[in-house]
Amino acid sequence: MIGDIHALLSRHLPHYEVRSLAESGRGLDNVVYEVNGELIVRHGRAADPEATRREAELLAVVAELSTLPVPEVVFIDPEAAVIAYAKLPGRSLDRHPVAEPARLAEPLGGFLSALHGAEPGTMLDLAPLDAYPAPTLLHDAELEYLDVAAHVPERHRPLIESFLGAAPPPEPTSPRFCHNDLGAEHLLADPASGELTGVIDWTDAAVTDPAHDFALIYRDLGPEVFERTLFHYDGRLDDAGRARVLFYARCALIEDLAYGLSTGPRHYADAALAHLAHTFA
Structure with missing residues (x-):
């Protein structure tokens, strides 16, 4: 799976240097990876392209609503059930x-x-x-x-x-x-x-x-x-x-x-x- 995430990063961020990549958590629906201590890549256990697109749209709307910081999407790959966003502090x-x-x-x-x-x-x-x-x-x-x-x-x-x-x-x-x-x-x-x-x-x-x-x-x-x-x-x-x-x-x-x-x-x-x-x- 780490190899798949490397490939996705190369495809979507071709000039981005990956210095570190490790799994940082997993739940019922997703496995989460941290890249360079600054990027979070979440991989869904089941592919649902429409759900991935909808979540990215939702996060954009939530960012306008929320009084607290929420994840800012860097890229999505709906077919791979992947969404990547900048890591929040804390x-x-x-x-x-x-x-x-x-x-x-x-x-x-x-x-x-x-x-x-x-x-x-x-x-x-x-x-x-x-x-x-x-x-x-x-x-x-x-x-x-x-x-x-x-x-x-x-x-x-x-x-x-x-x-x-x-x-x-x-x-x-x-x-x-x-x-x-x-x-x-x-x-x-x-x-x-x-x-x-x-x-x-x-x-x-x-x-x-x-x-x-x-x-x-x-x-x-x-x-x-x-x-x-x-x-x-x-x-x-x-x-x-x-x-x-x-x-x-x-x-x-x-x-x-x-x-x-x-x-x-x-x-x-x-x-x-x-x-x-x-x-x-």
């Missing part, structure tokens, strides 16, 4: 947490205000409508929990099992444009200053329930950062919205735990276990 919060996470709340609130404020009908030209029903999410979480229950500390199991046995919240009525995977692994920050420096991986962006974006902030950064982010948010999140934030956060934690204990990197499971107490409190 490190991901999942592996490099900042000393004062509460300082992240104001920029996150402004970012989500801008994102969720986009006209949904316009964004549907670039991002799909994601209306995955809550009962189905809960059923998926039940099945995943069966596979990982033995890895959950015994004191936490009753809380999880009580959640899985309860009714899901009512469905949302006002979908908005969302990042839709705003976990700590997709938020970059300067380790020294603690300032947010970018938001990456927009492959799951969709017109959906805004509570999805808040849910991963709650799961990964904690309830205090969630509440402070909401204070700086221009939109509205009522009691039903808050209930969905908790619901999505808990389903997402079980999903990451199962992923990290099976086919994914182990640090996903470690993070899920570390966040379990406040997510299910």
Whole structure:
């Protein structure tokens, strides 16, 4: 695969000298490579030329909307399912947490205000409508929990099992444009200053329930950062919205735990276990 990336770089950037090229991460849908410490090349596991073109168009629109830096496309190769963009500064919060996470709340609130404020009908030209029903999410979480229950500390199991046995919240009525995977692994920050420096991986962006974006902030950064982010948010999140934030956060934690204990990197499971107490409190 490294050879394929070399060939793509030669084709699209013929005068670009490749001094270093290494895999920097992989997920369910993509393998990511870093070139010369300045270029990110993301290779999709399945070729979908139209999806690659649409994502490049989406990133251009998001760059106009976002109050935080987002990836700037350098080139795309739709047939190879490759998109390359300039590397943003900073490190991901999942592996490099900042000393004062509460300082992240104001920029996150402004970012989500801008994102969720986009006209949904316009964004549907670039991002799909994601209306995955809550009962189905809960059923998926039940099945995943069966596979990982033995890895959950015994004191936490009753809380999880009580959640899985309860009714899901009512469905949302006002979908908005969302990042839709705003976990700590997709938020970059300067380790020294603690300032947010970018938001990456927009492959799951969709017109959906805004509570999805808040849910991963709650799961990964904690309830205090969630509440402070909401204070700086221009939109509205009522009691039903808050209930969905908790619901999505808990389903997402079980999903990451199962992923990290099976086919994914182990640090996903470690993070899920570390966040379990406040997510299910």
